[in-house]
Structures are given as structure tokens and as C-alpha cells.
Amino acid sequence: MEERLQKFMARCGVASRRHCEQLIADGQVKVNGRVVTEPGTRIRPGKDVVVVNGRLLRQPKKKVYYMLYKPRGYLSAVADPAGRKLVTDLLPDVKQRIYPVGRLDYDSEGLLLLTNDGALTRALTHPSSKVSKTYRVRVQGIPSWRSLEQLAQGIELADGLTAPATVGLIDVLNGNALLEITIHEGRNRQVRRMCEAIGHPVLRLKRIRFGPLNLGKMKAGEFRELKNHEIRALLAAARLL
Structure with missing residues (x-):
């Protein structure tokens, strides 16, 4: 054909x-x-x-796309000299060699995309992509409204001012706030550093959305293949359609 x-x-x-x-x-x-x-x-x-x-150029192998609920205590990588548990260990029956798109910290959890589609991976992780990522973040203490406004408007970090974010206070439990933060950048440990900058270190962090993908009711360690409409939505978000 x-x-x-x-x-x-x-x-x-x-x-x-x-x-x-x-x-x-x-x-x-x-x-x-x-x-x-x-x-x-x-x-x-x-x-x-x-x-x-x-x-x-060689005929590419079949492309596969998986969504994983990454548990805490797993590394977003395909190898680790220190022998720590890897996210790929959670998908033992997947025959293709797949790679995580971006990272979730070792102590973070939530939605992680894994694929062998190199073009999509590069597009989604490039700084110009501006694909949104949403996190539920339990922080120590209760930030003031002024601090939340700072997060939303941009925080000065060691690697520069962060782009505007969407920030909401969801809940308070035992004196600690639950925030929902949506960013469009992919700096290393960005959300954790943003919260530390306002004096409220992260106690627990979970990514619940990545572009058009939603974690939904998945449980830690579960994974599934993306549906065709989800793949098309991702490709559109990455400007590959």
C-alpha cells in the first residue's frame, strides 16, 4: 500500500x-x-x-501506547544501576520495548504514559509543546491566598521564573492542604520546588491528568492500552496531526 x-x-x-x-x-x-x-x-x-x-529509514514497528498508574517507589526509567524498581517492571507482558514519556519522581505517583513512538515522545516532552499536566498535591500546612496567587502567577526558581499555572485549594485535612496544580512546563521536580518556594513542602504528589488523558478510577500499579480516540487526541495535542 x-x-x-x-x-x-x-x-x-x-x-x-x-x-x-x-x-x-x-x-x-x-x-x-x-x-x-x-x-x-x-x-x-x-x-x-x-x-x-x-x-x-526502516519500516517502523507497531506503535503501542500504554497508560500506567505509577505507584510511589518506582523509577520512571528502563534501567537503574542502583537496582531500584522500574515502571517497566509493572508491564511484564508487553513485548515491545517501551519508554516512559517524561518523568514522575521516585516518590511521586499517578498517570504515566509509556510508548515506543519516538516522535510523540519528543513532541510531548519538548518545552514548546505546552501540554498541560495536572497534579493533586498534599502540602505541609495551609498556604495563604497570597501564596496560592504566587504559584499561579509564577514562582522564581533557580532555573528561572515559572510560567503561569492554575492552582486551586481542594481540601484541608489534619492541618495540611490538598492543592490541584496544572502546569504547562516540564522542569525537573517543578511542582515540588514551587511548593517549597512558598514554604509548604510536598507530602504527597499524584498526577491525575496529562494532556487529554485522565487517570480516572485506575489504581496504583494498573495499566491499560490507550483507545484509538485517546491516541488521536494525544497526537493532536503534540501537533502531530
């Missing part, structure tokens, strides 16, 4: 379709040894030889 060249390139993880179109127009793509400059050129994946900047 034939396929448009830029779509095949995007499936192989070269870049977004729009960027692939530009690579074709710039003369950086060869099909069967011939430079092709016309986006929309149709090829036969698996039969035609496509080379981008000297790199031979």
Missing part, C-alpha cells in the same frame, strides 16, 4: 509531518537514490528505499 512520503517519515520518528515536508522541499530526502523535493510524493513502505540526510 502506498503512503505519502512525509507521513512515512513522521511514522519513522524523523520529525513532525510539517517539518518532514520542509526537509523534502529542502532536498534532504532521497527515494531509491533520487532526490525528491515534492511533498506528497507517494512511496511503497518496505519496498522503496528512503534516506534522510544519509540515514536509512
Whole structure:
């Protein structure tokens, strides 16, 4: 079955379709040894030889997408020299080699996406993506309204001012507040550092939403494959559609 060249390139993880179109127009793509400059050129994946900047593209393996409720005490990685438990240990029957998209701290829990779709991973984790992530955060003490406004407007951290966030006070239990915080950045331990900056360290942190995905009623350690409409929504959020 034939396929448009830029779509095949995007499936192989070269870049977004729009960027692939530009690579074709710039003369950086060869099909069967011939430079092709016309986006929309149709090829036969698996039969035609496509080379981008000297790199031979191979027919990608089946892409899979899983949503996991990461428990606390697991590392968002596929290997660890210290021998700590890994999120991939929770998906032992998945045959494909999958990778977590972004990170959740070792002591954090909640929604984690795992996939072998390299293009989607790069798009979702790139600073320009601005895909929203929502967290339920139990903090020590009860922040003042002024402190919550600071979180929402932007907090000065060691690596610069944070972007505006959506912040709400959900509940108070035993003198500690439960906050819901939505951010559009992906800095290391960002939510924890934001809360520390206003003098209310995090006691427990759970991610409940990632872009169009919602953790729902999943329990710690559970995982499932994404549905087709969820995959399309993710691709749209990453501007890959």
C-alpha cells in the first residue's frame, strides 16, 4: 500500500509531518537514490528505499501506547544501576520495548504514559509543546491566598521564573492542604520546588491528568492500552496531526 512520503517519515520518528515536508522541499530526502523535493510524493513502505540526510529509514514497528498508574517507589526509567524498581517492571507482558514519556519522581505517583513512538515522545516532552499536566498535591500546612496567587502567577526558581499555572485549594485535612496544580512546563521536580518556594513542602504528589488523558478510577500499579480516540487526541495535542 502506498503512503505519502512525509507521513512515512513522521511514522519513522524523523520529525513532525510539517517539518518532514520542509526537509523534502529542502532536498534532504532521497527515494531509491533520487532526490525528491515534492511533498506528497507517494512511496511503497518496505519496498522503496528512503534516506534522510544519509540515514536509512526502516519500516517502523507497531506503535503501542500504554497508560500506567505509577505507584510511589518506582523509577520512571528502563534501567537503574542502583537496582531500584522500574515502571517497566509493572508491564511484564508487553513485548515491545517501551519508554516512559517524561518523568514522575521516585516518590511521586499517578498517570504515566509509556510508548515506543519516538516522535510523540519528543513532541510531548519538548518545552514548546505546552501540554498541560495536572497534579493533586498534599502540602505541609495551609498556604495563604497570597501564596496560592504566587504559584499561579509564577514562582522564581533557580532555573528561572515559572510560567503561569492554575492552582486551586481542594481540601484541608489534619492541618495540611490538598492543592490541584496544572502546569504547562516540564522542569525537573517543578511542582515540588514551587511548593517549597512558598514554604509548604510536598507530602504527597499524584498526577491525575496529562494532556487529554485522565487517570480516572485506575489504581496504583494498573495499566491499560490507550483507545484509538485517546491516541488521536494525544497526537493532536503534540501537533502531530
